[in-house]
Amino acid sequence: MTENLTSIQTGLRSELRQLVRSQLKLLLEQGNLEGAKSLLIPVLPVDIAEAIEGLPESMQVIAFRLLSKAEAIEVYEHLDTTVQQALIQQFKQQEVLDIVDKMSPDDRVRLFDELPAKIVRRLLSQLSSGERQSTALLLGYEEGTAGRIMTPEYISLKENLTLAETLKRIRSLANASEVVYYLYVTDASRQLTGIVSLRDLVICEPETTLGEIMTRDVVCVHTDTDEVEVARMIQRYDLLALPVVDREQRLVGVVTVDDILDILQQEATKDIYAIGGLQSDGDNYFQTDLITVVRKRVLWLLVLLLTNTVTGTIIKTQTGIIEKMAILTAFIPLLTGTGGNVGAQSSTVVIRGLNTDEIRTIGSAKIIFREGLAGILLGVILGALAAFWAYFLLHANIAVAISVGISLIGIALLAAVAGSTLPFLFQSLGLDPALMSAPFITTAVDVLGVLIYFTIARMILNL
Incomplete structure (x- = not known):
């Protein structure tokens, strides 16, 4: 009963937030500022911030100026940093000081970290004495440390x-x-x-x-x-x-x-983006300009493009066996795709374990061994299904079907070991396991997987 009530309340609050966003935009488009101001009076600051973030940039300043000074300070602290920066560029100098001076020191430092140094120096010099001292204290600590994110306001x-x-x-x-x-x-x-x-x-x-x-x-x-x-x-x-x-x-x-x-949200965002081959600082992807988005995505796409080129070169060296048994090429996407998925699963659980310290006491050797066994078992199951599919549905001869099945066992083992080993390796080298693992796993599975497949096929088929 309680869970159902909570679910209903959550749904109603979500609908209310959507209604506020749509109504606020409509009222601002109509120029009805009094109506927009009345609409925001009963709304919580965090929901107002979300509504402002959903507005076109030209309307964000108008909506923000409808708020009282006390409410504006609280709403500003909840805004995404990109929106905070955009608003600062359009505020008058006194408006900026009124907001920034009343922010909590840790939130103010987080904002300063995103602003150009010239603006930070100007704002810092104009803060009240106490706020300037507390802000300078936090800015004196290295980014990403407890000193930088703490608040000096305590009892x-x-x-x-x-x-x-x-x-x-x-x-x-x-x-x-x-x-x-x-x-x-x-x-x-x-x-x-x-x-x-x-x-x-x-x-x-x-x-x-x-x-x-x-x-x-x-x-x-x-x-x-x-x-x-x-x-x-x-x-x-x-x-x-x-x-x-x-x-x-x-x-x-x-x-x-x-x-x-x-x-924690920023770190989770960074890891999820990194697993997908995206460089990120934990910022809001959908509020980042298109050029930056392309720049962050293109690097590993180029790496994967090079990988596919290497794979194509390896396949070209196997033209002799392909000419004698052309049906072998039909199973390459199946083998490399399955191996890539197995490797991605292994790397994901290991990276997550590294981030949460779940596997610190277990040790890397046991983790890799466990994932290797999982790879073999998965390979046996998937290999049997692939061999059945090759023989009965594609009408490949029994030797080709066996080659596919055995190859899938070897590729699954390779992918599981690579997926579990590379995150430990990159962490020991001081590199981000989430960002580095995905392209290297793809490379190992594509290049070595193709070699494993053709080597096994050549042995079984005596070609």
């Missing part, structure tokens, strides 16, 4: 405070902090000594001190920890936020789960 307390005093302090600092569900306890040197959850604060007696209830075994990361590792730790320990410390164990910031969700 730190001393362990001698009572819970009553703590609640009073939280009320006074809550608006200046992005995280209130975890409270961080530090000593006189700002070193992180413990953590208290908001739940503990509520259920314990007001006279209790933080030192009595805080957890001293704190899970934390350093400023130079890779952002993907930060995401894994938040996922592993089911945290809403993760404290970040410097080399002296001083608390300098907090990474929140909403930022981690964005990172």
